[in-house]
Amino acid sequence: MSLRQSEVIAPCPSDPASQRAVAAARRVVETLVRHTFSSGSELASAAATLEQLADRLELSSPTAQAVVDGLERRERYSRHDPVSGAHNPFAPPVEVVGRSDGSVAGSVRFGLPHQGPPGLVHGGVLAMVLDHVLALANSWAGTIGMTGGLELRYLRPTPLFADLQVTARQERLEGRKILTSGEITLDGEPCVTASGLFVAFPAPTPAPTGR
Amino acid sequence: MSLRQSEVIAPCPSDPASQRAVAAARRVVETLVRHTFSSGSELASAAATLEQLADRLELSSPTAQAVVDGLERRERYSRHDPVSGAHNPFAPPVEVVGRSDGSVAGSVRFGLPHQGPPGLVHGGVLAMVLDHVLALANSWAGTIGMTGGLELRYLRPTPLFADLQVTARQERLEGRKILTSGEITLDGEPCVTASGLFVAFPAPTPAPTGR
Numbered sequence: 331m332s333l334r335q336s337e338v339i340a341p342c343p344s345d346p347a348s349q350r351a352v353a354a355a356r357r358v359v360e361t362l363v364r365h366t367f368s369s370g371s372e373l374a375s376a377a378a379t380l381e382q383l384a385d386r387l388e389l390s391s392p393t394a395q396a397v398v399d400g401l402e403r404r405e406r407y408s409r410h411d412p413v414s415g416a417h418n419p420f421a422p423p424v425e426v427v428g429r430s431d432g433s434v435a436g437s438v439r440f441g442l443p444h445q446g447p448p449g450l451v452h453g454g455v456l457a458m459v460l461d462h463v464l465a466l467a468n469s470w471a472g473t474i475g476m477t478g479g480l481e482l483r484y485l486r487p488t489p490l491f492a493d494l495q496v497t498a499r500q501e502r503l504e505g506r507k508i509l510t511s512g513e514i515t516l517d518g519e520p521c522v523t524a525s526g527l528f529v530a531f532p533a534p535t536p537a538p539t540g541r
Numbered sequence: 542m543s544l545r546q547s548e549v550i551a552p553c554p555s556d557p558a559s560q561r562a563v564a565a566a567r568r569v570v571e572t573l574v575r576h577t578f579s580s581g582s583e584l585a586s587a588a589a590t591l592e593q594l595a596d597r598l599e600l601s602s603p604t605a606q607a608v609v610d611g612l613e614r615r616e617r618y619s620r621h622d623p624v625s626g627a628h629n630p631f632a633p634p635v636e637v638v639g640r641s642d643g644s645v646a647g648s649v650r651f652g653l654p655h656q657g658p659p660g661l662v663h664g665g666v667l668a669m670v671l672d673h674v675l676a677l678a679n680s681w682a683g684t685i686g687m688t689g690g691l692e693l694r695y696l697r698p699t700p701l702f703a704d705l706q707v708t709a710r711q712e713r714l715e716g717r718k719i720l721t722s723g724e725i726t727l728d729g730e731p732c733v734t735a736s737g738l739f740v741a742f743p744a745p746t747p748a749p750t751g752r
C-alpha cells in the first residue's frame with residue numbers, strides 16, 4: 331500500500347447545480363420530518379410541489395435499470411452511494427478522507443431523519459455508516475471486496491446534532507479474506523465499534539476507487 | 542407474550558397530506574439520483590424549487606431540538622424512524638407486521654438511492670434494516686432495549702428492485718439481555734442473517750409500541 335497525503339475519497343459534486351439540488355433535497359427531507367411531527371399545515375402544498383418536481387425529473391431521467399446497466403463500465407464505489415455519496419440525497423453524507431497512515435477518517439452530524447430513541451442516532455444508521463467506511467478503508471488500502479460479515483458493538487448512546495468522527499483501517503489480508511475495523515467516536519470516546527470480514531473480488535484492484 | 546392476529550407495527554400515516562408529501566419526497570430523492578448519474582439539465586431548476594420549499598417548511602416547522610424535546614412524552618418507536626417510518630422520507634420504508642407466532646415480518650424493495658455495488662443493495666443499508674426489524678421484534682414480544690451488539694452474515698448478493706422479505710423473532714431473555722435474530726430473504730433463500738444482543742430498558746414495557 332502506498333502512503334499518500336490525506337485525500338478526499340468521497341468528494342463534493344463538481345457540478346454546482348447537482349450540489350445545490352442534492353443539498354436542498356436533504357433539507358426538504360429534514361424539514362418534512364419536523365413538519366409531520368407537528369401535523370404541519372404546509373403538507374398538502376408541499377406534496378403538490380414535490381409531485382410536480384418528481385414528474386418533471388422522471389420525464390428527463392434515465393430509468394433506474396438503465397443507470398444500473400451503465401454502471402458496469404464505471405467505478406464500483408461511485409459518488410452516489412447511500413453513505414458518503416455527494417450526489418445522493420439519501421446519504422447523510424459522511425465525508426471521508428484517506429490518511430497517509432493507511433486509515434480513513436470522516437465526520438458526520440446526524441439529524442432528525444436518522445433518529446432512533448429520542449435524541450439519539452438510530453443504531454441501524456450507525457451500522458450502515460460503519461459498513462461503508464470499512465469498505466472505504468479497503469478501497470484506500472487497495473483491496474476491496476463484498477461484505478461477508480460485520481460485528482458491531484454499541485458502547486454508549488450516540489447523540490443527534492453532534493460532530494461525530496468515523497475512522498477505519500484495513501487490518502490484514504488472509505487469502506481472499508479482508509479484515510477491517512473501525513469506530514464512531516464523540517470527543518475521542520468510542521460510541522460504536524465495528525469489525526468486518528470482506529471477501530476480495532477475484533480480480534486485483536488497481537487503485538483506490540470512489541474518486 | 543400474548544398471541545395476537547397479524548397487526549401492522551409501522552402503519553401508513555393516517556394523514557393523507559403527510560402520506561402524499563412523504564411519498565413524493567421519496568420519488569424526488571430517487572429521481573434526483575437517476576438525474577445526477579446523467580448530469581441532467583433539470584438540476585438547477587430542481588435546486589431552486591427544493592430550496593424554496595425547504596425555506597417555506599422551515600418557517601412553519603418546529604426546530605429539530607424542539608421535536609426531540611417533545612418526544613420524551615411520546616412512544617419510543619415512532620412513525621418517524623429511519624427504516625419503517627411512514628412519516629420519514631429517509632425510510633425506504635420497510636412495512637412490518639407482528640404475527641401471531643410472536644415473530645414479525647416485513648417486505649421491502651430497494652432502489653437506486655440504496656445501491657452499493659452495481660445493481661445490488663448496499664450492505665450497510667441491509668444492516669440498518671435488520672437492526673430495526675430486530676428491535677420491532679422485541680417491541681412485538683413486549684420487551685424492548687438498546688442495541689448492545691449486532692452480528693451480520695452476508696450469504697449472497699441482494700439485488701435492487703426485488704421484493705425482499707424481512708423476518709425477525711425475539712429468541713430469549715437472560716436477565717436484562719435480549720437475544721433476537723432475523724434475516725432478509727429473496728424467494729425464501731436467505732441473503733443476510735442477523736443476531737442481536739439488546740439491553741432492556743430498566744422499566745418494564747407495558748405494550749408493543751410504534752403504533
